[in-house]
Amino acid sequence: MSDNTNKTANTAGLRGALSGPLEAVRTHWDRAPGWERWAVYVLLVIGALFLPYQGLAPAMSPESDWQTILFYPIGIYVLLALGLNVVIGYAGMLDLGYVAFWAIGAYTMATMAVKHGIGFWPLLPCGIVLAAVSGVILGAPTLRLRGDYLAIVTLGFGEIVRKVAENTDWLGGTRGVNNIPHPPSHEGVWFLGVDLFTYKIRDARPYYYLLVALIILVVIFSKRLEASRIGRSWTAIREDEDAAEIMGVPTFKFKLLSFATGAAIGGSAGVVFAAKTSYVAPANFPFLLSATILAAVVLGGAGNIPGVIVGAFLVAWLPERFRGLADYRDLAFGAILVAMMIFRPEGLIPSRQRKAEMAEGGGGMGHMGAEIDTSGSEAEVGSR
Amino acid sequence: MLLELKDVHVHYGKIEALKGVSLEVGEGEIVSLIGGNGAGKTTTLKTISGLRSCSAGSVFFEGADIGSMPGHRRVLAGIGQAPEGRGIFPGMSVHENLLMGAYARKDDHTKELAEAYELFPRLAERRTQAAGTMSGGEQQMLAIGRALLSKPKVLLLDEPSMGLAPMLVQQIFSIIEEINRRGTTILLVEQNAQQALRLAHRAYVLETGRIVRSAPASELLDDPQVRAAYLGGDVGGDPGAAAAASGPESVALSKPAKGGPAKGEPAKGEPAKGEAEPADDAEPDGADAPDGE
Numbered sequence: 001m002s003d004n005t006n007k008t009a010n011t012a013g014l015r016g017a018l019s020g021p022l023e024a025v026r027t028h029w030d031r032a033p034g035w036e037r038w039a040v041y042v043l044l045v046i047g048a049l050f051l052p053y054q055g056l057a058p059a060m061s062p063e064s065d066w067q068t069i070l071f072y073p074i075g076i077y078v079l080l081a082l083g084l085n086v087v088i089g090y091a092g093m094l095d096l097g098y099v100a101f102w103a104i105g106a107y108t109m110a111t112m113a114v115k116h117g118i119g120f121w122p123l124l125p126c127g128i129v130l131a132a133v134s135g136v137i138l139g140a141p142t143l144r145l146r147g148d149y150l151a152i153v154t155l156g157f158g159e160i161v162r163k164v165a166e167n168t169d170w171l172g173g174t175r176g177v178n179n180i181p182h183p184p185s186h187e188g189v190w191f192l193g194v195d196l197f198t199y200k201i202r203d204a205r206p207y208y209y210l211l212v213a214l215i216i217l218v219v220i221f222s223k224r225l226e227a228s229r230i231g232r233s234w235t236a237i238r239e240d241e242d243a244a245e246i247m248g249v250p251t252f253k254f255k256l257l258s259f260a261t262g263a264a265i266g267g268s269a270g271v272v273f274a275a276k277t278s279y280v281a282p283a284n285f286p287f288l289l290s291a292t293i294l295a296a297v298v299l300g301g302a303g304n305i306p307g308v309i310v311g312a313f314l315v316a317w318l319p320e321r322f323r324g325l326a327d328y329r330d331l332a333f334g335a336i337l338v339a340m341m342i343f344r345p346e347g348l349i350p351s352r353q354r355k356a357e358m359a360e361g362g363g364g365m366g367h368m369g370a371e372i373d374t375s376g377s378e379a380e381v382g383s384r
Numbered sequence: 385m386l387l388e389l390k391d392v393h394v395h396y397g398k399i400e401a402l403k404g405v406s407l408e409v410g411e412g413e414i415v416s417l418i419g420g421n422g423a424g425k426t427t428t429l430k431t432i433s434g435l436r437s438c439s440a441g442s443v444f445f446e447g448a449d450i451g452s453m454p455g456h457r458r459v460l461a462g463i464g465q466a467p468e469g470r471g472i473f474p475g476m477s478v479h480e481n482l483l484m485g486a487y488a489r490k491d492d493h494t495k496e497l498a499e500a501y502e503l504f505p506r507l508a509e510r511r512t513q514a515a516g517t518m519s520g521g522e523q524q525m526l527a528i529g530r531a532l533l534s535k536p537k538v539l540l541l542d543e544p545s546m547g548l549a550p551m552l553v554q555q556i557f558s559i560i561e562e563i564n565r566r567g568t569t570i571l572l573v574e575q576n577a578q579q580a581l582r583l584a585h586r587a588y589v590l591e592t593g594r595i596v597r598s599a600p601a602s603e604l605l606d607d608p609q610v611r612a613a614y615l616g617g618d619v620g621g622d623p624g625a626a627a628a629a630s631g632p633e634s635v636a637l638s639k640p641a642k643g644g645p646a647k648g649e650p651a652k653g654e655p656a657k658g659e660a661e662p663a664d665d666a667e668p669d670g671a672d673a674p675d676g677e
């Protein structure tokens with residue numbers, strides 16, 4: 001018994017140690033004047049632009065090509081995590097089939113470009129819209145479900161999309177689609193030693209910069225949403241859906257919007273991915289990937305953009321960095337995730353609001369609880 | 385009538401939680417709905433605010449059938465609610481919570497905001513605090529204050545005294561009275577019947593999904609059966625026993641917290657159509673218990 005209390009105390013101590021300095025930075029940031037924030041944003045973007053620098057490669061990824069893994073998995077994971085964050089982090093809905101929207105974007109690019117010769121740039125908005133529409137189609141009948149039920153339905157959706165791709169000849173079956181054209185090139189625009197708009201097989205960097213541009217757009221978009229009336233509605237839904245409804249929030253409509261927005265972002269990642277790899281197959285879109293992106297969001301701090309980006313970066317990068325450990329790296333990765341959930345369940349860089357939600361016992365995941373009989377617990381409260 | 389329920393039936397899957405509830409709330413009244421755990425009080429309020437839909441029967445508000453109106457529209461129509469378990473937004477500050485109450489409104493809400501802070505000075509002190517970190521009583525104040533921001537015509541309160549210290553209950557109830565005095569109609573759901581009946585003008589007694597009694601509150605307050613079943617009354621131990629033992633024409637005030645359907649299979653023992661004398665249900669409970677009266 002005393003051993004147990006000791007452990008709890010230890011955990012709490014460790015948690016405190018972890019969050020102390022971060023908390024100070026956070027407080028400072030909250031009070032920082034506009035110019036300071038902008039300076040930090042600019043520095044971060046510059047940092048992202050210099051990231052493919054070959055000199056970093058030995059340290060960052062001794063075993064694989066740094067510039068390639070910067071595009072995939074790192075960049076793609078970050079974009080996907082930002083998209084999933086809109087669903088999980090903002091509206092508090094557990095989506096276990098998110099990878100399906102990425103697949104829909106990728107297959108839009110693959111089939112339309114290969115079969116109909118449509119270019120990358122017109123297909124980018126097409127893929128986005130198509131993914132969003134599938135989000136609505138999946139969401140409309142299912143978003144009345146809550147918590148675990150929604151998770152199961154979305155999980156099924158992810159698998160169905162993959163199975164459909166596997167079994168449709170028009171989509172290439174299990175072999176997938178080959179020879180997807182790259183985006184059109186405009187040679188001669190040099191930037192940091194990169195021919196910026198030359199999309200060929202060799203150089204991954206132009207694709208990476210394309211992703212960076214998309215990520216910046218998505219971050220701005222997310223931030224604006226977060227601060228808007230829509231964002232407030234999502235927060236209310238996440239924290240207490242019934243209460244939100246009786247405040248006058250059209251909860252169903254906003255859940256659908258969150259789902260479609262997340263899907264659209266996933267779709268954009270899919271189009272870019274297909275255009276870079278020039279090859280997509282159902283095997284690219286396993287359930288495991290949905291789970292990994294979910295892990296990235298939760299690990300980093302659902303609902304908080306810097307957290308989500310850091311989480312996705314780590315989840316994508318660590319396994320590549322420690323490729324040398326071969327199979328043990330999955331074990332190590334699992335151990336890290338478990339440790340995180342014990343010592344810092346709110347994520348590496350959580351949002352303040354989420355922390356307060358967790359303190360209240362909501363789990364910081366919104367009210368994931370499905371329609372359950374609350375009268376049992378009510379009896380407990382009442383008798384106190 | 386401002387609010388009227390006519391023969392409302394509500395199901396959770398196969399479980400019928402409300403079996404034909406009819407009640408009326410007139411403008412300016414405080415009407416109380418009392419009943420044991422699992423009687424269907426919360427379900428009744430959820431049906432009024434649109435969180436659950438009726439499988440039969442209808443809900444009228446200001447004369448119009450609002451049965452098919454979604455919950456978020458009913459707020460604008462004038463139905464405000466402080467839900468069971470308070471339902472505050474834990475991650476939002478007190479102030480943000482209050483503003484959520486005015487979410488649906490397009491007009492100016494400064495007057496209601498000031499009024500909420502005036503009624504609950506405690507909230508003004510805690511303006512920027514995250515609502516989830518407040519005490520139960522403060523959260524209850526917030527839930528009521530937030531509901532007021534929608535400028536409701538009728539305010540639905542679901543067990544505002546739940547889990548609060550007696551002192552605080554007093555305080556909350558006197559504020560409820562004040563809110564009513566300022567012109568808001570109130571439908572008050574309570575397990576704490578004593579307090580509710582003191583405050584209310586009229587009351588309904590709900591039991592396993594049926595209204596078994598409707599009377600002026602003062603009358604129920606003096607009623608021995610009600611006292612026994614819901615007021616902890618003069619019976620020390622099992623109040624259900626007393627109710628069951630107290631005569632054949634009893635209105636089956638038989639299922640207080642303990643024996644209520646909440647714990648086990650809800651409403652399982654309830655015959656589907658046959659309509660057995662509800663008092664029979666109580667017999668097994670009460671058979672071997674000492675007489676209370």
Ligand SMILES: Nc1ncnc2c1ncn2[C@@H]1O[C@H](COP(=O)(O)OP(=O)(O)O)[C@@H](O)[C@H]1O
Nearest residue numbers: 371372373396401421422423424425426427650
């Ligand atoms: N979400 C739910 N799912 C299934 N049954 C429920 C649910 N909520 C309530 N019930 C059942 O409906 C009945 C009425 O519950 P409720 O309205 O919460 O009662 P009260 O508020 O009077 O305690 C109970 O038998 C309860 O078990």
Ligand SMILES: [Mg+2]
Nearest residue numbers: 425426427468
């Ligand atoms: Mg209740």
